[in-house]
Amino acid sequence: MFSKVPQRNPSVRVNQWVYSSLCQLILDGEFVPGVSITLRGIADSLEVSPMPVREAVTRLISEGALDVSEHNRISVSVMNQSKFDEILYARLQLEPKIASQSLKLIDRKKIKQLDEIDKQLDLYLETGNIEGYIKYNRLFHFGIYQSANSPVIFPMINSLWLQFSPFMRVVAGIVGTNTIHDYHKAALNAIIGQNHKALYDAIHNDISEGMGLLNDSIVN
Amino acid sequence: MFSKVPQRNPSVRVNQWVYSSLCQLILDGEFVPGVSITLRGIADSLEVSPMPVREAVTRLISEGALDVSEHNRISVSVMNQSKFDEILYARLQLEPKIASQSLKLIDRKKIKQLDEIDKQLDLYLETGNIEGYIKYNRLFHFGIYQSANSPVIFPMINSLWLQFSPFMRVVAGIVGTNTIHDYHKAALNAIIGQNHKALYDAIHNDISEGMGLLNDSIVN
DNA sequence: TATTACAAAATGTGATCACAAAAAATAAAC
DNA sequence: GTTTATTTTTTGTGATCACATTTTGTAATA
Structure with a gap:
C-alpha cells in the first residue's frame, strides 16, 4: 500500500x-x-x-x-495552537544549540554534502516541488544535527519533527514554495567560517521564519 | 518483588x-x-x-x-558527562518556561498543596530522609508543571526526569541531604505574587544548584 | 428519506507458543 | 586450580489466538 x-x-x-x-x-x-x-x-x-x-x-x-x-x-496527531507554540519554543531552544554544538565536528566532506543538499533544495523551490523541498530541508537540518553526537537533545528534536511534519506537509501544499526563504546559505557560511553565533542565529532565523509561515494555517 | x-x-x-x-x-x-x-x-x-x-x-x-x-x-540507563550536560541544558530551557506558563493557572487550593508539600520536604531534609526528599521534590516541581496544561513540553520534561532519576538517587545517597538548598520558598512567593520573572528565576536557580551537586559524581 | 434495530466485521489488548541467539551453568581436560 | 568444551537455561522477537468492545454494514420500520 x-x-x-x-x-x-x-x-x-x-x-x-x-x-x-x-x-x-x-x-x-x-x-x-x-x-x-x-x-x-x-x-x-x-x-x-x-x-x-x-x-x-x-x-x-x-x-x-x-x-x-x-x-x-x-x-x-492533529495540530493546534498550544502544541504549535510549544513546538516552536522547544525547537528554538534546542536546535540552534545543537547546531552550534556540532560546528567543530563537521568536516570538509560533510560541508560538501550539505552544500549539495542545499543546491538540490533550491532546485525544488524553483520548480515548486513540495515533497522534494520538505525532504531536503530535513536532510539539511539533520545533516547538521547528527554531527553533534547528541545523546539526549537529538532524540528530542527528532520527536518534535515527527510531531509537526504531518501538519507541515498539508500546509506547505497550500502556501506553496514561492514564499519560502531559508537561511541555509547563512548557515553554510557560518559553518565554513566556524562562527558559532552566526550558525546559531541562522538556524534560529530559519526556524522562526519557516514556522511563521505555518502559524496562520492552524485550525482549532 | x-x-x-x-x-x-x-x-x-x-x-x-x-x-x-x-x-x-x-x-x-x-x-x-x-x-x-x-x-x-x-x-x-x-x-x-x-x-x-x-x-x-x-x-x-x-x-x-x-x-x-x-x-x-x-x-x-547510565549517566555520563555529555548526557548530563544536555539534560541540564534542556531542563533549564524548558522547566522555567513551563513553570512561568502555569503561573496564571495555579489557584489558591493548588498553592496550599504546594506549600504542604514543601513543608514535608523540609522535614525530610532535616531528618536526612533521601527517599522522602526525592519524592517530594518531584511532587513540588510537577505540581507546578502539571498546571501548565502543556501538551508538548511537559512530556519532554517527564522524559528528562526519567533519565536522570536513577542517577540522582545513587548520588543523593552519597552527598546526603544537608548540602541541599532549594529555591522552593522563592518559587512559592513568586506564585503568590504572580511574578513571572521571579518564578522563572527560582526554578532556574533550583535546577542549576541541584544539578550542580550531582555534576561531580559522574563517572565516564 | 430518515431513523432505528440488529448482525457482522474490525480493533486494541493480553496471553501463549516457537525460535534463534546469547548467557549461564556444568562437565571435561590438562 | 584453571582453562576449555558442552549442555542447559534464559532472553528478546515474531507469530498467532482469544476476547471484550466498538465500529461498520445491513435490514426493517415509520
Whole structure:
C-alpha cells in the first residue's frame, strides 16, 4: 500500500525496519493529520505481522507523532495552537544549540554534502516541488544535527519533527514554495567560517521564519 | 518483588498500570543505573504477562529511561558527562518556561498543596530522609508543571526526569541531604505574587544548584 | 428519506507458543 | 586450580489466538 518504503534489509530487525519506515512516511508527509491508523492495516501494508507494528506504534505514540483517541483508537496527531507554540519554543531552544554544538565536528566532506543538499533544495523551490523541498530541508537540518553526537537533545528534536511534519506537509501544499526563504546559505557560511553565533542565529532565523509561515494555517 | 507498586485498579488497563508503576519505581530511584532488566523478570515481579511489560519497556526505552545494550539486552540507563550536560541544558530551557506558563493557572487550593508539600520536604531534609526528599521534590516541581496544561513540553520534561532519576538517587545517597538548598520558598512567593520573572528565576536557580551537586559524581 | 434495530466485521489488548541467539551453568581436560 | 568444551537455561522477537468492545454494514420500520 505504501509506495516509498525503504527496502527490507535481512540483517536489521523487523521492528526497527517498521519503525524507521513509519518515521520516514510521517516525516515525508504521507500521513494526513487526523486520519485513523490500525495495527492490522499497517501490518498488511508493510507485509509484516501485527506484532512489530505494535512496538513501532507504541513508540510513535510516546513521541507524539501518533495520538490515542477515545476507545484506544490510533490516529495521526492533529495540530493546534498550544502544541504549535510549544513546538516552536522547544525547537528554538534546542536546535540552534545543537547546531552550534556540532560546528567543530563537521568536516570538509560533510560541508560538501550539505552544500549539495542545499543546491538540490533550491532546485525544488524553483520548480515548486513540495515533497522534494520538505525532504531536503530535513536532510539539511539533520545533516547538521547528527554531527553533534547528541545523546539526549537529538532524540528530542527528532520527536518534535515527527510531531509537526504531518501538519507541515498539508500546509506547505497550500502556501506553496514561492514564499519560502531559508537561511541555509547563512548557515553554510557560518559553518565554513566556524562562527558559532552566526550558525546559531541562522538556524534560529530559519526556524522562526519557516514556522511563521505555518502559524496562520492552524485550525482549532 | 517490587515493594511499593501502586495497587491495580481494574478500570485501568494493565499496560498503563505497568508503565506508570515502572515510571514511579524509576523516579523514586528503585532502579539502579546499569542493572539489567528482563521482560519476564518484570512480568513475574508485577504478576502480569510479559506482553504489557513489552509495551511499557518499549516506551521507557524511547524516553531514554532504559537502554538497549548489545545483543538487545535491556538495562537501566547510565549517566555520563555529555548526557548530563544536555539534560541540564534542556531542563533549564524548558522547566522555567513551563513553570512561568502555569503561573496564571495555579489557584489558591493548588498553592496550599504546594506549600504542604514543601513543608514535608523540609522535614525530610532535616531528618536526612533521601527517599522522602526525592519524592517530594518531584511532587513540588510537577505540581507546578502539571498546571501548565502543556501538551508538548511537559512530556519532554517527564522524559528528562526519567533519565536522570536513577542517577540522582545513587548520588543523593552519597552527598546526603544537608548540602541541599532549594529555591522552593522563592518559587512559592513568586506564585503568590504572580511574578513571572521571579518564578522563572527560582526554578532556574533550583535546577542549576541541584544539578550542580550531582555534576561531580559522574563517572565516564 | 430518515431513523432505528440488529448482525457482522474490525480493533486494541493480553496471553501463549516457537525460535534463534546469547548467557549461564556444568562437565571435561590438562 | 584453571582453562576449555558442552549442555542447559534464559532472553528478546515474531507469530498467532482469544476476547471484550466498538465500529461498520445491513435490514426493517415509520
